[in-house]
Amino acid sequence: MTQVTLSGLTKIFDQKSPPAVDRLDLEIESGKLTALLGPSGCGKTTTMKMIAGLLRPTAGDISFDGASILSIKPEERGAVMVFQNYLLFPYMSIADNIGFGLKMRKVNKGEIRSRVQDMLDLVQLPGFEDRKPNQLSGGQQQRIALARALIVEPNVLLLDESLSNLDAHLRDEMRVLIRRIQTEMGITTVFVTHDQEEAVVLADKVALLFDGRLQQFDMPDAFYETPKTQEIATFFGGTNFIPGEYQNGVMTTGIGDFTAPHSLVGDGAAVLSIRPEAVDLGVSGENSVSGTVLSHVYAGRYARFQIRIGDVEIEAVTEPGQVKLFADGDNIPVKFDPDKIWVLGPHAMGQPAAADPTG
Amino acid sequence: MPAGRALGLYNFAGKRIVEIMILAPIIVPGLAVVLGIDTMFIRYGLSGNIIGVSLVHLVPTLPYMTLVMSGVYANYDVDYELQARSLGAGRWATQRYVTLPAVFPGVVVGALFTFLISWSQYVLTLLIGNGQVETLPILLFNFARSEPAIAGALSVVFVLPGILVLLLSSKYLSGDSAAVGGIGNI
Numbered sequence: 001m002t003q004v005t006l007s008g009l010t011k012i013f014d015q016k017s018p019p020a021v022d023r024l025d026l027e028i029e030s031g032k033l034t035a036l037l038g039p040s041g042c043g044k045t046t047t048m049k050m051i052a053g054l055l056r057p058t059a060g061d062i063s064f065d066g067a068s069i070l071s072i073k074p075e076e077r078g079a080v081m082v083f084q085n086y087l088l089f090p091y092m093s094i095a096d097n098i099g100f101g102l103k104m105r106k107v108n109k110g111e112i113r114s115r116v117q118d119m120l121d122l123v124q125l126p127g128f129e130d131r132k133p134n135q136l137s138g139g140q141q142q143r144i145a146l147a148r149a150l151i152v153e154p155n156v157l158l159l160d161e162s163l164s165n166l167d168a169h170l171r172d173e174m175r176v177l178i179r180r181i182q183t184e185m186g187i188t189t190v191f192v193t194h195d196q197e198e199a200v201v202l203a204d205k206v207a208l209l210f211d212g213r214l215q216q217f218d219m220p221d222a223f224y225e226t227p228k229t230q231e232i233a234t235f236f237g238g239t240n241f242i243p244g245e246y247q248n249g250v251m252t253t254g255i256g257d258f259t260a261p262h263s264l265v266g267d268g269a270a271v272l273s274i275r276p277e278a279v280d281l282g283v284s285g286e287n288s289v290s291g292t293v294l295s296h297v298y299a300g301r302y303a304r305f306q307i308r309i310g311d312v313e314i315e316a317v318t319e320p321g322q323v324k325l326f327a328d329g330d331n332i333p334v335k336f337d338p339d340k341i342w343v344l345g346p347h348a349m350g351q352p353a354a355a356d357p358t359g
Numbered sequence: 360m361p362a363g364r365a366l367g368l369y370n371f372a373g374k375r376i377v378e379i380m381i382l383a384p385i386i387v388p389g390l391a392v393v394l395g396i397d398t399m400f401i402r403y404g405l406s407g408n409i410i411g412v413s414l415v416h417l418v419p420t421l422p423y424m425t426l427v428m429s430g431v432y433a434n435y436d437v438d439y440e441l442q443a444r445s446l447g448a449g450r451w452a453t454q455r456y457v458t459l460p461a462v463f464p465g466v467v468v469g470a471l472f473t474f475l476i477s478w479s480q481y482v483l484t485l486l487i488g489n490g491q492v493e494t495l496p497i498l499l500f501n502f503a504r505s506e507p508a509i510a511g512a513l514s515v516v517f518v519l520p521g522i523l524v525l526l527l528s529s530k531y532l533s534g535d536s537a538a539v540g541g542i543g544n545i
Contacts, residue, residue: 024402049441052441052443052445053444053445054444054445073444073449074441074444074445074448075445075447075448075449076443076447079445080445080446080447081441081445083438083441084440085438087436087438087439087442089439089443089456089457089460090461091460091461100443100446100448101446101447102457103448104443104446104447104448104452105447148446149446152446152447158445318421
């Protein structure tokens with residue numbers, strides 16, 4: 001059980017380009033699974049390598065349970081990293097690969113052998129000890145890489161895009177396996193991914209990074225329900241944005257006024273955000289406006305409508321049966337459920353989010 | 360070997376210039392090089408003994424070793440070393456258990472090349488060794504004038520290592536034992 005604290009962590013590779021990781025503050029809870037999420041090149045892997053001790057930070061500090069570990073060598077940190085491309089040592093057998101960490105710790109051979117067996121059972125590949133890495137499939141190599149890291153009982157387990165090289169089916173299996181092992185062993189785990197679904201499914205808490213800067217560090221559902229910026233909302237799947245003016249819990253927009261009790265910002269210029277799934281078609285009453293159906297798609301499990309309201313175009317995702325109720329060109333009432341509206345600051349898209357003072 | 364690693368793994372300013380400098384001994388005629396070196400060696404007492412001859416043999420062989428190793432490292436993933444460190448291996452253990460096995464075929468091939476080139480050096484040995492350090496080529500040359508029979512026998516001995524090296528290195532170059540990242544491709 002180890003709590004990892006990053007404070008002001010910065011990495012600059014090249015003075016001419018912006019920092020790869022920029023003043024990152026993060027409190028990674030002991031025994032929990034934390035995801036570092038972001039598009040490629042956002043500094044997630046760099047952050048992970050700094051925690052593992054494989055890269056030296058330009059500035060800032062990393063501490064385990066409150067004690068700085070910057071001066072501790074990577075082999076003594078107990079923070080084991082599993083790389084994206086597995087990196088099983090090709091000239092060693094599977095048993096030697098898994099036992100590598102114990103051999104380095106001068107554990108005797110008998111004990112290594114029995115613990116390797118335990119690990120192979122844990123990752124559900126018993127009987128593989130004498131094979132060579134190139135005889136294994138990608139998914140199997142991934143499990144061996146995981147076993148090789150777990151056998152040394154690390155304080156912190158660092159998984160770098162561990163699942164991105166696997167096909168969808170294997171990925172689901174590995175997610176379950178990782179989650180199970182992590183919960184059983186209670187290892188503080190940091191998981192790097194660019195896939196927001198994976199982060200949400202696996203992690204207890206998600207840290208979203210754009211361009212080396214922390215955007216939001218929250219429970220997974222918060223990224224859908226209470227994102228801090230339009231960028232974050234967009235990264236977590238399509239959302240309708242309607243700009244306007246926010247005053248006393250009411251959002252005044254070009255297409256009408258909407259009651260919106262949930263807001264990130266105070267009175268002033270703001271943006272109303274509502275997920276396509278939260279738009280109700282054919283329902284009138286409070287928070288309802290009139291719109292025209294532009295087009296629709298039937299997708300089996302759901303239906304997708306493009307609706308024009310005044311000069312704004314929005315998207316609505318509904319139950320599949322609704323395609324029978326509305327035809328293209330129909331004028332229908334469109335309702336925004338007040339509880340599902342989230343009011344955001346008026347940052348234009350692509351503009352970096354303001355630094356969060358509470359951070 | 361470290362020079363090969365630097366050239367194969369990293370891109371840095373002036374890399375081309377360093378490459379050319381390393382290759383220079385192959386491009387410049389050996390005689391021109393050795394005449395300059397000889398005056399220095401005489402001054403430092405390295406002329407006419409085995410140490411001086413060994414040193415001067417580095418001149419034509421180093422470029423080959425460096426080139427072979429840079430080819431090996433070009434196909435090598437340093438992350439293997441980081442992985443080993445992360446799993447608890449110190450610097451030396453990482454070299455021993457990870458780096459060396461991975462580049463070993465390259466080291467063997469480079470060593471064989473080096474041996475062959477050194478084996479067939481005549482001018483360098485003669486000039487720096489002052490005729491006092493007798494290597495096989497020098498012996499062969501001496502006999503070639505007086506005793507053709509012995510010269511013939513010696514030339515068979517002289518050819519043997521070349522054939523052996525060819526057989527050995529073809530095994531390593533075939534890629535069967537290429538450990539990390541297809542060293543057979545160099």
